Amino acid sequence: MGFVSSNNQQHLLSKIATDGGHGENSSYFDGWKAYDSDPYHPTGNPDGVIQMGLAENQLCFDLIEEWVVNNPKASICTAEGAGDFMDTAIFQDYHGLPEFREGVANFMAKVRGDRVRFDPDRIVMSGGATGAHEMLVFCLADPGDAFLVPTPYYPGFDRDLRWRTGVQLVPVPCESSNHFKITGEALEAAFRRAKDANIRVKGLLITNPSNPLGTILGKSTMRDILSFITRNNIHLVLDEIYAATVFSQPRFTSIAEIVEKERGSNSINTDLIHIVYSLSKDLGFPGFRVGIVYSYNDAVTSCARKMSSFGLVSTQTQHLLAAMLSDNDFVGKFIAESGKRLAKRHEDFTKGLAQVGIGSLESNAGLFFWMDLRRLLKEPTPEAELALWKVIVHEVKLNVSPGVSFHCSEPGWFRVCFANMDDDTMRVALRRIRSFVAKRKAMEGPAKRQCWRSNLRINLSFRRKDDIAMMSPHSPLTSPLVRART
């Protein structure tokens, strides 16, 4: 019997498998690979790459571990809870454990300051936000249809929304000149461009708080967006997976608050509005794969629930979270403390950079900030940005993510994650980037330095002499950066 050689895979496998649409070749993931092959460790590999490309919230696990140990009945793997093992392990209803849905609905409300309620019967599970986004697209759009997405946007959307659905993403370019705000004009222009190209636009995807910007939508922007989707009768998917990471004023306004306020007023069509949520960022449990679709459209809720069979949350995890997320003392303390710690970390980092003249977009949310290195580019091109990024990853040994991987239309911006490391690692990372910038500046003439200062962005306004106090006593000459570059 003859058989096919492996160079015939193209024909043997699907187009999805062979067309490279997964997007893993983006520089976003390349940075992860650089980290994976040489990960920093304070003693084992002090010259390794520090992972600053991972938006993860590791600042409050002491609170979580304390709760877990104090609540043995919440787990089916303790002597106290093992009696629930069988009933939990065999539960496979795609609605999910009722107490899990109640816990999630409760947590979602608490994160939004109890200004809004969520109906547990609308909570639909999926495999992380990744699965939630794909599920919604499968419900809302056919192959060839498009979603508008303001740039810069999370690189994983290219995989989540497009790869297996055949749907396209149409960028809505936003610019630094107005702080990357989403405007009605930009939305209409993108919509028209798609229409001219005979592409049917089925929806608009917004992340609020924004990944990668760390900003939240203002009320007037929200109004523009709602007016836009209502006028064009397209869906609005609000990704609010960073809702609990808002660490300072102004406060976050969820689309749920607007829906609740406007419901029945006929000014918005709630059938068009869908929220994606997750516990990966707000609680810091990406491994647990809890994604949530919360749609105000009954048909979508029903269809998504059927689709959730492809990515249900493990009942072991549902059972644990049901208890954890219903404990209002814990939830309240966690949200407050997490906000405080994120604010501190954000301030330490952005101040530390401001001292050496590195600005960033003003922000009050997220597990990252949007760093402005435009002045370090040889020229304002994506190529120059990637060249600089390669130096930062391979020489400075910091895996930050280049703006181009977020489809940013303006070269020179980088996303810097700050909550996935301990204080010591943060200090090492800060030293490395400060030292790098100081060297670059030293190589430039006094005129260029002057230019640097005059172009500093908003975050530099809080730069004060006593900020030096928060810096490590180590001299830059003995910093890991120097050693890393030998």
Next chain:
Amino acid sequence: MGFVSSNNQQHLLSKIATDGGHGENSSYFDGWKAYDSDPYHPTGNPDGVIQMGLAENQLCFDLIEEWVVNNPKASICTAEGAGDFMDTAIFQDYHGLPEFREGVANFMAKVRGDRVRFDPDRIVMSGGATGAHEMLVFCLADPGDAFLVPTPYYPGFDRDLRWRTGVQLVPVPCESSNHFKITGEALEAAFRRAKDANIRVKGLLITNPSNPLGTILGKSTMRDILSFITRNNIHLVLDEIYAATVFSQPRFTSIAEIVEKERGSNSINTDLIHIVYSLSKDLGFPGFRVGIVYSYNDAVTSCARKMSSFGLVSTQTQHLLAAMLSDNDFVGKFIAESGKRLAKRHEDFTKGLAQVGIGSLESNAGLFFWMDLRRLLKEPTPEAELALWKVIVHEVKLNVSPGVSFHCSEPGWFRVCFANMDDDTMRVALRRIRSFVAKRKAMEGPAKRQCWRSNLRINLSFRRKDDIAMMSPHSPLTSPLVRART
């Protein structure tokens, strides 16, 4: 601002959301709904519907709970294991925890009598077997392509393989006249039919052990299948999720054993061979959503791993299972004891039915058997089968599944699940079905009764007087069945 009324959803949502392709309206799921609305409980609802439509293995949870309590370090929610909580909760690599993949590979080998090894690096996670099947189809076929599937087959395949992928299933009808065996002729005929209809066949899906038949593939059938897929250069997906449920001779032969034996012989193209596995049936953990794709094709393994982002297993569950499935004392004991208990349950049930003249297909695996009620049909049509099924569900109050929902080409067969209940419930179920059949027979004349006896199937051969001993002492007149029918 105007907005669309809900009768416009057809246009607003995707074709997938509105074309009913999920298949939830099958009688298979209808039976579940009947159970859900009136579930049997020995004291709370003794006249309720007994769930015999759920292939679940609940016979060995005493062994599992004992292991869990004795291994507190295996859980991240015990005082002993909580130190691993953060590292586990934040782990989101789509390769999975290395120790989890090793544990699964170890368990898969043990289930197959250690006659074959599995490479942990080929273990790809997915959201249950449901997710595994969809993932493989996304890797192997384009919309419009087809997979051949011998009938009767698991009703969920219509959802898993077709719904979101746009791929078709082409049935390969198998008949009771040769014990529903899959023949080379039937495969070739189905392949030709598809070709004549201009449908591109990309693969063949086989469940071994078979769901719903409870039978295993013989070696000659396996050879016919391999010869068929090699000749036509199409994929072979082997669903082996019931591998550990084989409870008596002949022993189960995994496709993995044949691949290992034939590898390098050029007689088969291993690039075409893919295994679907799961812990939902063999261990009885459907709630934990552990699906596995094990492909011998490197490109498929790589693509499926990327796709697994949509349905990864919770790391809390991976962590627990890593320890459990690597404990060879436990694994050995579990597999042996589970087999014994399944054999006993199968024998009790089929003998109990044989005593009243109900036959079933001879089988040695699965959590169900294939019950022959052809003699009870008014006429040999799917309509008559569904009419009988409605009586069984709504009057006899047993949710068995009708053959038509498994696409069986011959009316009168029903799948009866026997491992998802305790001994007492099993006895109630048996009394109900015996009493029902006895009544039906009493309504018939002596000539028809004679016909019944002479047509009994193989399983009646072990009918002996002392079988009565296993029956409950309750008289049929006071059985729940009678009360249920008032």
